[in-house]
Amino acid sequence: MSYERSPHETPKGPQRSAEGWVVFVTSISPHSHEEEVEDIFLDEGCNPTKLILDRDRKTGMLLGYALIEFESKEDAERAIKE
Numbered sequence: 001m002s003y004e005r006s007p008h009e010t011p012k013g014p015q016r017s018a019e020g021w022v023v024f025v026t027s028i029s030p031h032s033h034e035e036e037v038e039d040i041f042l043d044e045g046c047n048p049t050k051l052i053l054d055r056d057r058k059t060g061m062l063l064g065y066a067l068i069e070f071e072s073k074e075d076a077e078r079a080i081k082e
Contacts, residue, residue: 014076020049020069021076028053030061037066046070046079 014021028037034053041048050069053062070076 014070014073014080017069020071021073023068023070023076023079025066025068026064028062028064028066030056030064032062037068041068041079044079044082046075046082048075048079 014023016022025037032053034051037053038048038051047070048068049071050067052067052069054065055062068079070079
């Protein structure tokens with residue numbers, strides 16, 4: 001997956017990908033489950049199309065960050081604000 005910054009956005013905003021807009025989320029508990037993270041965004045009215053959570057190879061625990069992709073820039077920006 002390739003990520004590139006749109007020339008019209010700020011560095012802290014959503015990043016353009018080949019399939020949509022990506023938000024980088026940090027401070028996710030290592031004990032969280034994928035469904036819990038996705039539900040947070042669904043509850044706020046955002047519609048994530050893809051959720052990528054990296055895990056530690058040995059423990060299987062989350063590494064504390066996620067890449068969440070949205071179809072529209074508006075959904076990605078709403079996810080950041082809320």
